[in-house]
Amino acid sequence: MRFSVYQESHIGGRKVNQDRMGYSFTRDALLLLLADGMGGHIQGDAAATIALQTIASLFQRNADPYVKKPERFLEESFFAAHREIHRYRAINNLPETPRTTIVACLIQHNTAFWAHCGDSRLYWMRNGQILMRTRDHSRIETLIAQGKVDASERDTHPERNKLFNCLGAPSMPIVEISRNASLQAGDVMLLCSDGLWSILGDHQLAHVLQNNTIVRAVPQLVNSAASIAGKTSDNVTALAMMWEGGDGVDDPNSITTNVLPLGAVTTTIEAPRHADLESADLYDDNDIERAIEEIRNAIEKSSKVTGKG
Template identity: 70%
Template sequence: MRFSVYQESHIGGRKVNQDRMGYSFTRDAILLLLADGMGGHILGEMAAAIAMQTIGSLFQQQAQPFIARPERFLEDSFLAAHQEIHRYRAMNNLPETPRTTIVACLIQNGYAYWAHCGDSRLYWMRQGQILLRTKDHSRLETLIAQGKVDPAERHTHPDRNKLFNCLGAPNSPIVELSRRAALQPGDLILLCSDGLWSMLPDYMLAQKLHENTIVRAIPELIRSAVSIAGKQSDNATALVMMWEGDDRLEDSSIISTNTLPIGSITTTIQVQIDPDIPVENGEPDMFNDAEIEKAIAEIRNAIHKSSRITSKT
């Protein structure tokens, strides 16, 4: 496999960045993940972190070096993350369960499979055109589908932030799965939080990513979204992968997994976070200096083991 990947997040005008993003890959499979902790509930950032940890850990356990049943993996891992978030609430006797949206994409054998809960989106783009994007699990999208609201009201309607599906809710989430998508060289897979897509029209996302490299386009799009939203801007996060199908290309920004030994994994997903960590003064001490240094060391070690692969994060 050959691909390029770039990810970036901006806290915006919020006190806490509740978005989480990351990717993992083996010789034959790639997992892209993005979660947006829901600010209307307590500890949204913890729900997002637990979801990332759970799904990322399951990928590392099962991708040997690929996932045998991609759709089943996505559904089961989402449900496992949902259960872990509820377990965290019970262990810490919280008044309510933290919640998060989630979107994931699994790529192997030249095909992409994705799933989502909530309004964190995935876009599949080719030659500046959007082939498909996920549909938000929101009250507004339901009204639009029923013909009761004009699509032009997406950015102004009062129900635009009302979600009916997420991880951590009282009921089990509805995991919406995609069909298998055959990728072509140059195809883009973009995962992003609503802090990005709610401020910028879809055509602008596609245009900027078509006209510029992913390393240049994503920072520009995030800056634009935060600037348009102003002082009350939401966290804005994006993770994008460009699929490369020609092994003859030589480019230091392109990751090639062909030399990876079976069993090795490279990841930017922090999987050392333990949901059993108690809450002190209402906040979990998840990211102390020692844990951050450990995560960095693990990532560097994984990159070193994978023949000095160069990636941008």
């Protein structure tokens, strides 16, 4: 694999930055992660950190050197992160459970898979065009999908900030999994928090990423969003990856994974908070299997109501 990747975060006008981002890769698999700890609940930064640590830890265990069942891995690692956040609340005797949104992208064999809970977004771009983006798990998106609200009200509607899905809530999260995406050289994957996309339009995101390297585009977008929002700015975070495919001419900004030893993992995400994750069995948990069936049924019901695919 060969790709370039860059990430940046800005605290904006907040006292604490509750956004978290990072990536991990082996010779044959790349995992991109971004989480946005939810305001209005305690310790959103802790929830975001735990989510990244848990999912990255499970990736390191299962990417040998690639993940055998990518969609199932994304779904079950989200469930594992959700449980870890609840365990953190119990261990620390907190009055409520911290919560976070999450978006993840797993790339291997020239194919991308992604999943999300909440309103942290993923954009798949090619030649300045947005091929696909995640749909927010928010009240306003549901109303728009049902035809009850016009899309033009997306940025002004009083219920635009209400989410119905995240990690850390009392109920199990709905993990929405993408269809498989076949990547071409030059494709860009952008993961970002709502502090970015709520300020800069989709066309602006695509334009900047088409006309700049991601090393320049990411800080430009992050700083622009924070500057426009000013003192009211939310945390602004972006993680972008440009796919370059197989081996070829070396680029100083590119990462070529075939130089990694078999079994090696490179990561920007710190070690997991809880050591007993090592004893967790990702694929043989009956509770997870039941939860998966419940979530799939919920997604099917939601699709019938909202028109989501």
